[in-house]
Amino acid sequence: MSFLTILYAFLLYLSAGVLVIGLALKIRQYAVTPAPLKIPTTPAPLTPAGAAMRVAREVVFFESLFKSNKWIWLFGALFHAALALVLLRHLRYFVEPVWGWVVLIQPFGVYAGFAMVIGLAGLWARRLLVERIRYITGISDHLMILLLLTLASSGLLMKYVARTDIVAVKAFILGLIYFDWRPLPADPVLLIHLLAVALLMAVFPFSKLLHVPGVFFSPTRNQADDAREKRHLAKWAAPLDSQRDA
Amino acid sequence: MPKATFQTPELGEFVDIPDIQEGATAKLKPLPASPDHQKALGFPGELVDDWEQKAVAKLGELLGKYRSLAVYLDACVKCGACTDKCHYFLGTGDPKNMPVARQDLLRQVYRKYFTVAGKIVPGLVGAKSMTKEVLDDWYIYFHQCSQCRRCSVFCPYGIDTAEISMAAREIMDHIGMGQKYCNEIIGKVHKIGNNLGLPGPALLDTLEGLEEDVEEETGVSVKFPVDVKGAEILLVTPSADFFAEPHVDGLIGYAKVFHQAGVSWTVSSYASEAANFSMFIGSYDQMFKAANRIRKAALDLGVKRLVFGECGHAWRVAYSFLNTLAGPWDFLDPKYPAPQHICEFTNDLIERGGLSLDASANDDMTLTIHDSCNIARASRMGSRPGGQFHIPRAVLKASANRFVEMNPDTTHEKTFCCGGGGGILTDDMLELRVKGAMPRMQALNQVMKKDGVTHMVALCAICKSQFSKVMPFYGIGMDAVVSLHQLVGNAIKLGTKE
Secondary structure, eight states, rough: HHHHHHHHHHHHHHHHHHHHHHHHHHHHHHHHHHOOOOOSSSSOOOOOHHHHHHHHHHHHHHHHHHHHHHHHHHHHHHHHHHHHHHHHHGGGGSSSSHHHHHHHTTHHHHHHHHHHHHHHHHHHHHHOOOOHHHHHOOOHHHHHHHHHHHHHHHHHHHHHHOOOHHHHHHHHHHHHHHHOOOOOOOOOOHHHHHHHHHHHHHHGGGGGGGGHHHHOHHHHHHHHHTTTSSOOOGGGGGGHHSSOOO | OOOSSSSOOOOSSSSSOOOOOOOTTTTOOOOOOHHHHHHHHTTSOOTTTTHHHHHHHHHHHHHHOOOOOOOOOHOOOOTTTTTTTHHHHHOOOGGGGGGHHHHHHHHHHHOOOHHHHHHHOHHHTTOOOOOOOHHHHHHHHTTOOOOOHHHHHHHHTTHHHHHHHHHHHHHHHHHHHOOOHHHHHHHHHTTTOOOTTOOOHHHHHHHHHHHHHHHHHOOOOSOOOOOOOOOOOOEEGGGGGTTTTTTTHHHHHHHHHHHHOOOOEEESSSSSSOOOOOTTTHHHHHHHHHHHHHHHHHHTTSEEEEEESSHHHHHHHHIIIHHHHHHTTSSSOOOOOOOOOHHHHHHHHHHHTTOOGGGGGGTTTTEEEEHHHHHHHHOOOOOTHHHHHHHHHHHHHHHOBBBBBGGGGGGGOOOOOOSSSTTOSSGGHHHHHHHHHHHHHHHHHHHHHHHOOOOOEEOHHHHHHHHHHHGOOOTTTTGEEEEEHHHHHHBBOOOOOO
8 A cells, every 4th residue: 555545545534534523513513502582684484494495595596695796696606506516426436336317417517617617717706806805805715716726627637638547546435435445546636636625624614614504504594583473582591581570 | 064074975876886995984983981881781881901801701602692693703705795785885985894894803803712723824814813903993893883784685694794793892892892872872771761861750741742732733632641551552662752853753643543543552651762772782681671671561551562663673672582582472462463563553453444544645745765774674564574564665655645666776675774773873973874874865866856756754763863864964854754654643534433
């Protein structure tokens, strides 16, 4: 087993561990922190099921962003939809035999790689060209786009320019999953690609990527508008509550 | 036009997104609370020793108490969707009035003390230590947020800058950096029962005067009862309704509606205030205390229903929080929502044919309506989502013939704040109030020119006071803002039920 294989196996285990544990801790924090008052942005659905649908529309269609800014919506939606497709396409490296529907989406997944790059380029251009957005952009915002662009372009490079031994890569990945380690091809583009994956997983729970769990926990979106019907008392407010006039 | 030491924005064909002008409003900061105002609320009188640590500790405490704060400080991706949505940014160009930049003032400190990235690579993620410079920025820019929630409507994660600015003000209060206007007023509510500090006898006197005025004008004895035990309805209304123009015309309207409905009602001299400024400073404790006064008044007077007058944030606290803060209201008549908005009451009556309205009484006005931010985006009326828009319009249209909507990008949930909400309706913030009113003034000016609109209806005490004050800066008369129930009061045919 080469040093490179061991290094990458270690890196990927570590970053996946950071991702899972870090995200689990964040989700637990969001879940146990009370929302002491009803604050849905109204007009809001009247039932919890309606509120769940509202969150689903935010997650799938970026409904509020669409109301807000068509350019950001366009590039943002393009990037996220493409990313979803690309991730699904990558399932073929994780399961054997490959599921039928994963085979079906392969050709679309390749185009999605380009769409991802276009979406990211559009979002980056806004950061550089629009004065207001330049003002609110920090170094980490540039680095995040750079990381995602590196990920996407290295993937496309492997598909069209510097092809790698994809069978060996799959064996390596399955080996990681089943603790039956196999050698990783030492192609530079592949190594960059996997390094970007590891980095992305590792920074996930510590960066703005927390918008992924965050969107599900946003009280202005996930609360039903039923404040007059139901009390919504937080545990920490109980001592005050007992001081109410009877 | 009043003399001003600043430039009133020009009203153009559209609201242009301004170029960034750093520090444009850095000088606009509200007067600080005096030690007495602070101590009356249990806050330290002046900036405490170790305020840096205490501010950070308070932030930590709030992160554990408010999910909104915890999620919103993490979730922002700096997409920029909110950057052109705040009326204060549109009116001033100060980049720290962009919602995301305002949030970042708190977020930078959060990152420094509560996140791994902020501790390891502060420069990359914009993490900053709690310094005097940061605190000064907080005091300035968290008092340039009217907590109107317009940014929250447009945020893909629903991040609500109001939640952030409330948290920041709560922290500042606890280290001795309170704001005079809010804290002085909250003290008056706890001590006397209303924002104006109007004692019971003066209230009684004022309402007796109103009774006489109305009888003189209409020949009908419309009552304005105070502290009447066993009345069916307790009316809780902003205390500005007892005095200010055009607020008081709204109060006369409510009284006429109750008179025609044939229900007994009363105001309470103990809980003579619907407003709850404690929301503005993010204090659950203070908000509870003011809400509990209403509970106590309702219990003491033995009323069966609770009705709120025209006020924006008061209705938010009433509709969204009152049940949680001071409920359950199970001692009230379960046939009616508790609390109920005066517009719901009037609209029900209109729908049941219980009011005779002569809309031509308001034919001297062509009207438009300003949706108050807290009613539009933080509450509801009626049984369906959006009732907070439809019901006031239904009441308006039943009471007046000439009605025109403003640009739909400035109404309903996209409404612009009047510029005076969130605890900055004070003369020391006049420049910000005038500039922040620009987007609303632009839309109003447009329908005035195009459709001959003469008056704008508001159903919020703060909106009414703010517009009366700032409209003259834009060449619009201060009397161009009217109460919704003023129109009802004008149109109502007293004593001719049938």
